[in-house]
Amino acid sequence: MSVSHRWVSFDCFGTLVDWQAWFAELLGPLGEQTAGNVIRAYHAHERLVERDYPPRSYKDVLVTALVRATAEQGVRLSTQDARTLLMRGWPSMRLFDDAEGMLAELRSRGYRLAVLTNCDEDLFCTTHRLFNVPFDLVLTAERVRGYKPERWHFSGFERLTRVVRPNWVHVANSWYHDIAPARALGVQHIWLDRERTGEDPGTSIQVHHAIEVARVVENLVGGNLSFLVDQGCPIGASA
Secondary structure (H helix, E strand, C coil): CCCCCCEEEECCECCCECHHHHHHHHCHHHCHHHHHHHHHHHHHHHHHHCCCCCCCCHHHHHHHHHHHHHHHCCCCCCHHHHHHHHHHHHHHCCECCCHHHHHHHHHHCCCEEEEEECCCHHHHHHHHCCCCCCCCEEEEHHHHCCCCCCCHHHHHHHHHHCCCHHHEEEEECCHHHHHHHHHHHCCCEEEECCCCCCCCCCCCEEECCHHHHHHHHHHHHCCCHHHHHHCCCCCCCCC
16 A cells, blocks of 8 residues: 555544443343443453453454443343344444545545454444445454554554555544543544543543544644634644
C-alpha cells in the first residue's frame, strides 16, 4: 500500500455500532436497574479478562466477563447460557444513525477507512455486513493476538499500511481502549465521546456527534489546528 494514502481508523463497538443499546436489550429481562448494574460490572470485568495471557478469544472474554458480572449482581447465569445469549444475539446489533453518513463523507474526501477492533474474525464478519460499504482494512484482536489498550492494533496497522503519521487519524468512543493508547503512541485521534462521560479531554480533540468528524479529520490532516480553536474544540499536541 502506498504511503501517500490518507487513512481514518475506527474502533467499532461503541463508536460505529451501538453496543451499549444492544447489550441493554439482551439483558432487558433482568429489569432496567439490574441490567444497568450488570453492564457497568461487565465493563470492569472485561478489562481484567482481556489482560489474561495467553489472550482468550473475544467470545471467551464476553462470556467470562458476563458470568462474573451477573454473579457479582446476584444473578445466576451459567457459562453455557451466557454463551448462547451472546452468540445468538450478536447479529441483532445496529449501527448508530449517524455512522454511515460520516463514513460516506470521509470516503468522498478520499480517505481509506479501517477498523481496529477487540473482536474475533468471525464475529466481526457478521458485524461487517451491517455496513453499506466494506472497510479497506480490518484488524481484529484475533489477528493481532492482543487487546487494546495494548499497542498491537496500532503498530500492526502502521506496518501493514505504511501510513505516515500526519496522514492517519484514529476515531473512537472508548477513552480506555482507544484514546489513551493513541495519545500515548502519538497517533492523531478524535474522541467521539458519544456517552458524554464528563471526563476532561485534556490534549485530545473531543466531539459528540459523528457529523463533526470529517471536518475535524480534514483539519487535522491538513495541519490546520487554528481552525479547531476557532470552532471551540479542545485541542493539544497529538504527538
